[in-house]
Structure formats: structure tokens, C-alpha cells
Amino acid sequence: xxxxxxxxxxxxxxxxxxxxxxxxxxxxxxxxxxxxxxxxxxxxxxxxxxxxxxxxxxxxxxxxxxxxxxxxxxxxxxxxxxxxxxxxxxxxxxxxxxxxxxxxxxxxxxxxxxxxxxxxxxxxxxxxxxxxxxxxxxxxxxxxxxxxxxxxxxxxxxxxxxxxxxxxxxxxxxxxxxxxxxxxxxxxxxxxxxxxxxxxxxxxxxxxxxxxxxxxxxxxxxxxxxxxxxxxxxxxxxxxxxxxxxxxxxxxxxxxxxxxxxxxxxxxxxxxxxxxxxxxxxxxxxxxxxxxxxxxxxxxxxxxxxxxxxxxxxxxxxxxxxxxxxxxxxxxxxxxxxxxxxxxxxxxxxxxxxxxxxxxxxxxxxxxxxxxxxxxxxxxxxxxxxxxxxxxxxxxxxxxxxxxxxxxxxxxxxxxxxxxxxxxxxxxxxxxxxxxxxxxxxxxxxxxxxxxxxxxxxxxxxxxxxxxxx
Numbered sequence: 001x002x003x004x005x006x007x008x009x010x011x012x013x014x015x016x017x018x019x020x021x022x023x024x025x026x027x028x029x030x031x032x033x034x035x036x037x038x039x040x041x042x043x044x045x046x047x048x049x050x051x052x053x054x055x056x057x058x059x060x061x062x063x064x065x066x067x068x069x070x071x072x073x074x075x076x077x078x079x080x081x082x083x084x085x086x087x088x089x090x091x092x093x094x095x096x097x098x099x100x101x102x103x104x105x106x107x108x109x110x111x112x113x114x115x116x117x118x119x120x121x122x123x124x125x126x127x128x129x130x131x132x133x134x135x136x137x138x139x140x141x142x143x144x145x146x147x148x149x150x151x152x153x154x155x156x157x158x159x160x161x162x163x164x165x166x167x168x169x170x171x172x173x174x175x176x177x178x179x180x181x182x183x184x185x186x187x188x189x190x191x192x193x194x195x196x197x198x199x200x201x202x203x204x205x206x207x208x209x210x211x212x213x214x215x216x217x218x219x220x221x222x223x224x225x226x227x228x229x230x231x232x233x234x235x236x237x238x239x240x241x242x243x244x245x246x247x248x249x250x251x252x253x254x255x256x257x258x259x260x261x262x263x264x265x266x267x268x269x270x271x272x273x274x275x276x277x278x279x280x281x282x283x284x285x286x287x288x289x290x291x292x293x294x295x296x297x298x299x300x301x302x303x304x305x306x307x308x309x310x311x312x313x314x315x316x317x318x319x320x321x322x323x324x325x326x327x328x329x330x331x332x333x334x335x336x337x338x339x340x341x342x343x344x345x346x347x348x349x350x351x352x353x354x355x356x357x358x359x360x361x362x363x364x365x366x367x368x369x370x371x372x373x374x375x376x377x378x379x380x381x382x383x384x385x386x387x388x389x390x391x392x393x394x395x396x397x398x399x400x401x402x403x404x405x406x407x408x409x410x411x412x413x414x415x416x417x418x419x420x421x422x423x424x425x426x427x428x429x430x431x432x433x434x435x436x437x438x439x440x441x442x443x444x445x446x447x448x449x450x451x452x453x454x455x456x457x458x459x460x461x462x463x464x465x466x467x468x469x470x
Contacts, residue, residue, distance in 0.1 A: 017060030020436030033060030124281030241434030255405025262292025
């Protein structure tokens with residue numbers, strides 16, 4: 001029996017196809033394809049280039065089959081909240097990007113029908129203006145939702161194109177704001193109050209369930225028929241599976257474009273204090289609850305770098321981080337959660353305005369901006385860990401940083417310093433690893449609880465330790 005599976009892992013700025021091998025005391029991962037994920041702005045707003053993504057997915061899957069002819073299984077994960085409207089099995093339009101500006105009017109429309117406190121009691125989600133329920137309300141206001149007979153979240157859309165099966169996987173569905181927190185099913189009463197058509201909501205499927213096989217035309221293109229499984233299709237749900245924790249007293253930071261900071265629980269926390277702190281209860285694999293807060297994340301760095309490279313293409317992040325680490329003077333710490341930093345554009349300019357408006361010294365050089373960003377992220381991460389522990393009552397003795405941010409030594413060390421807790425950094429490809437492990441368990445290549453899977457991760461990918469220095 002083969003022990004190879006493939007993970008299609010799509011992030012907000014890039015995608016990858018990874019080959020994973022899982023067996024008794026064995027876990028390894030290697031990339032076979034990487035590609036950019038660049039949104040496209042048209043006359044009507046900011047959209048995902050979903051067809052280009054799908055083309056790259058098929059090319060990457062074909063490369064995986066060529067490298068590992070015994071490959072039998074594949075699964076998809078991606079970012080949350082965004083979707084395609086469907087009619088008759090066809091996509092009605094290119095999916096909007098969650099950073100598109102169309103959602104604010106929809107927020108007001110939703111809150112005029114259901115108060116934020118009522119929403120939190122029903123779905124347990126932090127307020128984010130781009131949550132799916134606001135986006136669907138925007139579509140309803142534009143009269144486009146009435147044309148649809150369904151909608152598919154991004155990983156579910158790709159699974160549909162791969163297999164022909166339409167459904168919503170529950171960890172990602174939990175980010176829509178329309179899934180009942182206790183029932184685990186679509187919240188019909190809330191959907192009705194918001195004036196959304198119940199008929200567009202797809203059937204639900206759990207992580208670990210079989211989706212189907214590749215359609216014949218897809219199998220012909222990639223070179224082989226493969227089985228498709230459901231995993232924690234929200235990328236953070238898969239990343240949390242791969243946190244290499246050996247005890248349960250941990251907090252996690254899944255750090256990429258966003259920094260998702262929280263703890264894993266067995267039941268949601270629906271306190272008013274949690275709502276006011278903007279903490280969210282999202283579905284995890286095996287019925288766990290991801291109690292977390294969204295911090296802006298490496299988006300602040302990537303947008304700043306993009307701005308500087310327009311003037312000087314030779315500028316690289318590694319050099320800036322080295323220069324930022326070497327600074328011996330204090331820099332401004334700003335609120336990384338401020339909504340002014342959410343939209344694309346001149347990030348250094350907005351940071352400068354924020355600092356001026358709040359009587360903070362404005363960074364003068366790119367290195368100072370980078371140090372200011374990393375200090376501010378570390379401050380926000382440490383604060384979110386403390387708040388997660390206080391609100392949930394869960395003791396935290398260690399912070400695990402996984403994802404791309406785990407490679408940022410300055411960020412990891414400053415997070416340890418500001419939290420007063422040790423930070424264990426890695427693995428970088430936590431999302432793909434979690435994807436691989438859940439589908440491997442479905443295929444009988446791995447066994448046991450999340451704790452057993454995490455033990456396998458800890459053995460295969462030894463994290464780097466950062467101890468608080470002051």
C-alpha cells in the first residue's frame with residue numbers, strides 16, 4: 001500500500017502542491033509546485049484570479065503524479081470566508097476578494113436586522129467586515145444572489161471542479177457566520193432573519209470524509225485517477241492540526257498573511273467579554289474549537305515590501321530584517337489590529353499617518369519601519385495570547401508559532417520577550433502537514449487522536465526554541 005498523499009494548500013498570497021509520506025513513525029513533506037496568488041482589480045472591485053489558481057493546481061497535481069506514480073489521494077485547503085456564486089453547476093462570476101470595499105454597507109444592513117450581540121450568541125464569531133454573511137448580504141443588495149442556486153467556499157469550489165461534488169466542509173463553513181455553533185448545521189433562523197435564501201446553502205461534510213474521485217477529464221489531465229478527501233479545509237484548521245504540541249497547555253499562532261492567535265478548546269466561549277475582545281469560535285478537526293483572534297500578520301510586511309520594491313526592485317526582506325534586528329534605538333509600536341491597515345496600498349504611508357495621529361515617532365527608514373512592524377506584531381500576538389488564556393480559563397505555558405512567520409527569528413524572539421513565555425517555532429508548512437495528516441488518517445496511513453498526530457509532527461519537525469530574554 002502506498003503511503004503518499006498530496007496536499008493542495010492555497011494561501012492568500014501563494015499556493016502550493018505538496019507530497020506527503022505518512023507511515024508508522026514516518027512523516028515527510030516535499031513541495032512539487034509553488035505559484036503566486038495575485039488578485040485582480042476590475043471595474044467592479046477586487047477579485048481572486050480563481051481560474052489561474054485552478055490551472056496551477058492541475059499542473060501541480062500532474063507534477064505530483066509524475067513524481068509519485070503510486071499517489072492515490074489528494075485534499076484541498078485554502079483561506080476562509082470567500083466564495084463563488086453558482087447556478088446550474090456554473091460559476092456566476094469571479095469570486096470577490098475579502099479585502100474588496102463592497103462590504104461596509106452590508107455590515108450596516110446586517111446589524112439593522114440582527115445586533116452584534118445576537119450574532120455572537122448565534123455564531124460565536126468575531127466581527128470582521130468581510131465575514132461571509134456580510135458578503136452574501138452585499139450580493140443580495142446588488143440583486144446578484146437571486147440569480148444563484150448555490151454558493152461554494154473556495155476549497156469547496158476546487159473540490160467541485162475536481163470531482164463534481166458540491167458541499168461545504170464544516171471547519172470552513174464555521175467561518176461564514178451562518179453555521180449554528182451548537183447544532184453544527186446551517187442556522188436556518190439566522191439565515192431567515194438576514195433575508196438570505198436557504199436554497200443556496202450546500203450540504204455539509206466533515207473533515208476526514210471521502211469526497212469522491214477525480215472526474216474523468218481531470219484524471220486524464222493530471223495523469224491518474226485519484227481519490228479526494230475532505231480535511232480541515234480552512235487553512236488555519238489544518239495548521240492547528242500540525243502544531244507539534246506534546247501537552248495541551250499551549251497557545252498557537254498560525255502566522256502568514258494573517259496571524260491567527262488562540263487556544264484549542266473542547267467547547268466555545270460565548271461571553272460578552274469575548275465578544276468585546278473580538279475573539280472568535282471556529283470549528284476545528286475532530287470537533288475541537290479554535291478560540292482565536294485575528295491579528296493583521298505578515299500582510300503588514302509584504303505590503304510594505306511591495307511599496308518599496310516599486311521604487312527599488314533590489315530591496316529584499318531578508319536584508320531589511322537583518323538591519324531591523326541590528327537597530328539599537330526604540331521604534332514606534334502601533335496597533336496592528338487597526339482596520340486602516342486592512343486594504344491594499346501604501347502600508348508605510350498609513351503606518352506613518354497612524355504614528356503621527358497618535359503622537360508616536362514616525363519611522364524614518366525601511367529598516368525602522370520593519371522593526372516597528374515586527375515589534376507591533378509581537379506586541380499584538382502577546383496580548384492576544386494573554387487574552388485568550390484569560391477569557392477561556394486555559395493555562396498557557398508555551399506558544400507555538402507555525403507557518404511562514406515561524407521563519408522570522410526577530411518576530412519569534414520578540415513574541416517570547418513580550419509574552420514572557422517560550423516560543424517554539426515551526427513547522428513552516430504546518431497547513432500542508434495538517435492537510436496530509438487528516439487525509440492520511442482517512443486512508444489508514446495514520447491513526448489516533450489529534451494528540452497522536454501532533455506527536456508525529458513533533459518527531460519529524462523539531463521546532464526552534466526562543467526563550468524570553470527580559
